[in-house]
Amino acid sequence: MLTNRQLLILQVTVDDFIETAQPVGSRQLSKKEEVPFSPATIRNEMADLEEMGFLEKTHTSSGRVPSQKGYRYYVDNMLTPQRITKNEIKQIRSVFEERMVETEQIIRKSAAILSELTNYTSIMLGLDVRKHRVKRFSIVPLTDDSAVAIIVTDSGHVENRVFSIPESFTASDIERMVNLINEHLVGVHLHELPSKLEAVTIAVLRQKNGRLNDLLGSLNKAMTIEHEDKVYYGGKMQLLNQPEFNDVEKARSIMYWMDHVNQIPGLFHLDQKGIQIRIGTENNHLAMEDCSIITASYEIGEEQMGSIAIIGPTRMDYRRVVSLLDVMSGDLSRELSKILHGPYG
Amino acid sequence: MLTNRQLLILQVTVDDFIETAQPVGSRQLSKKEEVPFSPATIRNEMADLEEMGFLEKTHTSSGRVPSQKGYRYYVDNMLTPQRITKNEIKQIRSVFEERMVETEQIIRKSAAILSELTNYTSIMLGLDVRKHRVKRFSIVPLTDDSAVAIIVTDSGHVENRVFSIPESFTASDIERMVNLINEHLVGVHLHELPSKLEAVTIAVLRQKNGRLNDLLGSLNKAMTIEHEDKVYYGGKMQLLNQPEFNDVEKARSIMYWMDHVNQIPGLFHLDQKGIQIRIGTENNHLAMEDCSIITASYEIGEEQMGSIAIIGPTRMDYRRVVSLLDVMSGDLSRELSKILHGPYG
DNA sequence: TATTAGCACTCTCTATTAACGAGTGCTAAC
DNA sequence: GTTAGCACTCGTTAATAGAGAGTGCTAATA
Numbered sequence: 001m002l003t004n005r006q007l008l009i010l011q012v013t014v015d016d017f018i019e020t021a022q023p024v025g026s027r028q029l030s031k032k033e034e035v036p037f038s039p040a041t042i043r044n045e046m047a048d049l050e051e052m053g054f055l056e057k058t059h060t061s062s063g064r065v066p067s068q069k070g071y072r073y074y075v076d077n078m079l080t081p082q083r084i085t086k087n088e089i090k091q092i093r094s095v096f097e098e099r100m101v102e103t104e105q106i107i108r109k110s111a112a113i114l115s116e117l118t119n120y121t122s123i124m125l126g127l128d129v130r131k132h133r134v135k136r137f138s139i140v141p142l143t144d145d146s147a148v149a150i151i152v153t154d155s156g157h158v159e160n161r162v163f164s165i166p167e168s169f170t171a172s173d174i175e176r177m178v179n180l181i182n183e184h185l186v187g188v189h190l191h192e193l194p195s196k197l198e199a200v201t202i203a204v205l206r207q208k209n210g211r212l213n214d215l216l217g218s219l220n221k222a223m224t225i226e227h228e229d230k231v232y233y234g235g236k237m238q239l240l241n242q243p244e245f246n247d248v249e250k251a252r253s254i255m256y257w258m259d260h261v262n263q264i265p266g267l268f269h270l271d272q273k274g275i276q277i278r279i280g281t282e283n284n285h286l287a288m289e290d291c292s293i294i295t296a297s298y299e300i301g302e303e304q305m306g307s308i309a310i311i312g313p314t315r316m317d318y319r320r321v322v323s324l325l326d327v328m329s330g331d332l333s334r335e336l337s338k339i340l341h342g343p344y345g
Numbered sequence: 346m347l348t349n350r351q352l353l354i355l356q357v358t359v360d361d362f363i364e365t366a367q368p369v370g371s372r373q374l375s376k377k378e379e380v381p382f383s384p385a386t387i388r389n390e391m392a393d394l395e396e397m398g399f400l401e402k403t404h405t406s407s408g409r410v411p412s413q414k415g416y417r418y419y420v421d422n423m424l425t426p427q428r429i430t431k432n433e434i435k436q437i438r439s440v441f442e443e444r445m446v447e448t449e450q451i452i453r454k455s456a457a458i459l460s461e462l463t464n465y466t467s468i469m470l471g472l473d474v475r476k477h478r479v480k481r482f483s484i485v486p487l488t489d490d491s492a493v494a495i496i497v498t499d500s501g502h503v504e505n506r507v508f509s510i511p512e513s514f515t516a517s518d519i520e521r522m523v524n525l526i527n528e529h530l531v532g533v534h535l536h537e538l539p540s541k542l543e544a545v546t547i548a549v550l551r552q553k554n555g556r557l558n559d560l561l562g563s564l565n566k567a568m569t570i571e572h573e574d575k576v577y578y579g580g581k582m583q584l585l586n587q588p589e590f591n592d593v594e595k596a597r598s599i600m601y602w603m604d605h606v607n608q609i610p611g612l613f614h615l616d617q618k619g620i621q622i623r624i625g626t627e628n629n630h631l632a633m634e635d636c637s638i639i640t641a642s643y644e645i646g647e648e649q650m651g652s653i654a655i656i657g658p659t660r661m662d663y664r665r666v667v668s669l670l671d672v673m674s675g676d677l678s679r680e681l682s683k684i685l686h687g688p689y690g
Numbered sequence: 691t692a693t694t695a696g697c698a699c700t701c702t703c704t705a706t707t708a709a710c711g712a713g714t715g716c717t718a719a720c
Numbered sequence: 721g722t723t724a725g726c727a728c729t730c731g732t733t734a735a736t737a738g739a740g741a742g743t744g745c746t747a748a749t750a
Contacts (some may be wrong), residue, residue: 023712027713028712038722039713039723043713043714044722057714058731059730060729061713061715061728061730062730063714138483140480140497141502146501150497150503152485152493154487156491158505160497236600237597237600237601240593241597248585248593259581303733313459368742370741370742370743373740373741382693383695386694388742389693389744402742404701405701405742406701406702406743406744407700407741407743408741408742408743423697431718458722692749692750693749693750694748695747695748696747696748697745697747698743699744701742701743703738704729704739704740704741705738706735706736708730708734708735708736709733709742711732712728712732713731714727714728714730714739715726716726717726718723719724
């Protein structure tokens with residue numbers, strides 16, 4: 001258990017390092033008003049904190065730097081919320097004042113604002129379209145052997161695929177199929193689409209309507225919606241502004257990670273609500289060991305829809321970022337609910 | 346006018362610098378088989394080439410480096426095509442073998458392959474959707490006061506916007522409007538859409554059908570398709586691999602440039618067919634003064650559709666890149682023509 | 691006359707060294 | 721329990737020296 005003085009010194013040390021990015025020395029700390037102790041006392045406490053694993057030295061005679069454990073303790077026990085200014089709130093809400101209704105656009109814009117406010121890179125894990133429901137299905141023929149299939153979801157999202165039409169299908173064949181699908185599949189979750197389509201196919205088979213079956217098969221192949229986590233980044237370059245990534249090698253490996261996260265399945269597990277903080281190695285990836293990721297989920301009604309996150313150096317301004325994410329995820333939950341499950345939705 | 350020997354020395358110097366990124370010295374050059382002259386002779390020639398502005402020194406007693414003028418001359422007069430291996434051609438064509446039909450997908454994939462083959466960053470200036478023609482227009486109501494408008498183009502591209510419906514419009518009102526629009530606007534270029542919609546509005550006004558006019562106005566606002574050059578990048582990080590961008594400051598300014606080019610209108614003027622090379626300051630931007638951009642346009646029929654480009658350091662492998670772009674732009678022209686103006690298109 | 695060998699000179703790069711400063715740990719005094 | 725004092729450590733910076741690669745010029749050579 002830490003004494004009050006140790007708590008104070010740990011907190012001030014972390015705060016100072018977050019601000020200056022320089023190892024914190026005892027003399028320096030003792031100059032601060034909040035720390036009415038002599039350098040020697042502080043040195044003693046710091047030595048203890050180091051022994052307990054909360055602080056580290058970069059070399060034998062350097063000042064102290066928070067360890068991962070130190071950050072973790074700081075984040076778990078010392079994170080008082082920061083007041084967000086009216087101006088900042090205004091900036092966050094500006095997204096919703098434009099009366100935008102396309103969720104994708106809202107998410108994208110939000111990512112940009114978040115990155116601007118924090119000076120870190122923001123990540124938006126978009127709505128998983130597979131959770132949307134089919135509102136209307138239609139097919140528009142392009143050429144004799146190709147057509148584009150369009151699904152409009154209840155959220156206003158539009159999925160479209162070009163697919164090829166097996167030979168010698170007439171317009172009326174296609175119309176029949178569109179009717180069939182609208183009849184059976186309206187209201188179905190997008191991720192259920194393949195299996196439901198198959199069900200329809202089987203039903204059609206029973207009716208021995210072999211030709212329509214062909215068409216459904218081709219369509220099925222085209223409409224399979226992969227579970228691709230759509231990831232939007234805001235201010236990717238912000239990373240380059242952080243002194244810890246002045247080394248091009250590090251910057252590159254993080255950029256690489258960012259471009260490929262969506263290929264690593266389940267890296268952003270959305271199984272937890274609220275705000276999550278993952279520090280350094282907690283991200284389970286070598287490239288991320290000097291980074292922290294703060295995630296906040298947003299919900300619509302009971303259903304968890306997606307999450308917004310900030311990625312920055314472990315020495316990031318946790319207080320500010322957590323507070324901003326809190327405001328923004330709340331706003332997103334509220335405003336997206338309005339749009340998706342509005343009075344007539 | 347340059348003598349044959351000067352030509353040879355210039356060429357070998359540029360080639361060597363492109364390969365090694367190190368200033369080229371006379372002794373080093375004289376060791377090469379192609380250059381059967383003594384270091385002293387080479388020094389004399391190099392001094393002349395420097396006087397003429399083709400070569401530069403990084404400091405008084407360093408080897409020579411091509412100047413921008415040197416690269417220009419090299420590119421204009423010494424660019425023999427490089428043989429592309431069968432394997433590489435196969436890789437390029439792999440895009441078309443998947444029987445993909447969505448142009449956007451093809452473009453994106455092509456960008457990735459191009460970047461992989463060159464180890465530079467590739468840029469794809471997508472098809473300008475505004476040149477596509479309306480094939481079918483439809484509206485799907487979402488709630489009582491909002492709906493999504495969908496335009497399918499002849500190329501299979503789908504544009505969609507959510508827009509708000511003025512109060513008290515019924516389903517039949519909307520149906521009437523959809524019919525009206527399909528009647529008047531099928532076959533119209535997307536960039537003509539706003540003006541044509543206005544024409545329809547006026548026609549409706551004459552018929553004193555005030556309510557439909559409201560709706561058309563709201564729709565018009567939503568469907569205005571900005572001239573946003575869609576830019577796809579492949580391998581943005583490749584830039585960080587080039588030794589000239591080891592300086593984070595430079596890397597950042599180029600990244601910044603890339604993220605904002607599409608906001609600088611007409612930076613990629615597509616007014617020229619074929620392959621264009623812009624070296625250093627020819628790009629008219631400070632951040633680009635150490636970069637070259639090689640652009641190749643692709644056409645469908647007579648119509649120029651877009652262009653593919655490679656961005657790299659001025660010290661880039663022009664030979665290889667030009668050859669690869671040549672193959673790829675040809676392939677894109679051919680294959681996209683098949684898809685968009687196929688036997689039934 | 692065109693080419694090349696020789697040579698003095700220039701400039702970068704890489705140690706090496708020395709002085710400085712910020713910080714530490716320990717001991718003894720308060 | 722706290723703090724002043726002191727010797728020590730280590731990173732940083734500046735100055736210095738030597739090696740190496742390159743140049744320009746002059747004189748010798750084919």
